[in-house]
Amino acid sequence: MHPKFNPRKLSVLNFAKTQASLEGVEPLAQFDRLHEFQQPGAEACEVHFQAQGEMRSTSAGASAPWLVLSASTRLTMVCQRCLGPVEEEIAFEREFRFVESEAQAQIEDEDAEEDVLVLSPDFDLLELVEDELLMDLPASPKHAVCPQPVKLRVADADYQEPEDKPNPFAALAGLKIPKG
Ligand SMILES: [Zn+2]
Numbered sequence: 001m002h003p004k005f006n007p008r009k010l011s012v013l014n015f016a017k018t019q020a021s022l023e024g025v026e027p028l029a030q031f032d033r034l035h036e037f038q039q040p041g042a043e044a045c046e047v048h049f050q051a052q053g054e055m056r057s058t059s060a061g062a063s064a065p066w067l068v069l070s071a072s073t074r075l076t077m078v079c080q081r082c083l084g085p086v087e088e089e090i091a092f093e094r095e096f097r098f099v100e101s102e103a104q105a106q107i108e109d110e111d112a113e114e115d116v117l118v119l120s121p122d123f124d125l126l127e128l129v130e131d132e133l134l135m136d137l138p139a140s141p142k143h144a145v146c147p148q149p150v151k152l153r154v155a156d157a158d159y160q161e162p163e164d165k166p167n168p169f170a171a172l173a174g175l176k177i178p179k180g
Contacts, residue, residue, distance in 0.1 A: 017053075
């Protein structure tokens with residue numbers, strides 16, 4: 001039996017050494033930064049995540065802790081075309097390698113294809129899930145086909161220019177100073 005791991009305080013090294021896995025569902029409201037993109041009044045939704053720890057050998061013959069992480073959620077965002085609510089599925093699967101220090105992580109992250117993070121005895125896995133989901137948010141969410149283009153046009157037609165708007169040229173003429 002694997003020890004029980006807390007995703008908010010994860011001992012990455014133990015998690016990898018025991019090849020543990022962790023799966024969970026958290027309400028979106030727990031992820032403050034992500035939750036800001038959810039339209040008010042939208043149906044409450046959840047973030048699903050799954051993590052797998054493992055030790056992989058390095059080129060130097062040692063072994064390093066890795067994390068295979070995937071997560072998904074569904075956000076109700078604002079369509080940039082019709083300004084109506086649009087549901088966006090956001091999901092990722094990524095691999096992370098962990099090293100001892102921040103300095104080492106910075107050096108290795110430049111060359112490595114995978115993301116390199118710093119080992120921690122109380123790593124916040126859900127914060128990493130949130131970071132990665134935020135990176136995958138669509139910059140410009142849109143419906144494939146907007147559901148209500150007609151309704152918007154009707155709304156435009158109902159709007160009428162006020163009749164008594166002063167003619168800008170008339171206003172200008174009023175400013176003319178008569179030649180003396
Ligand atoms: Zn739309």
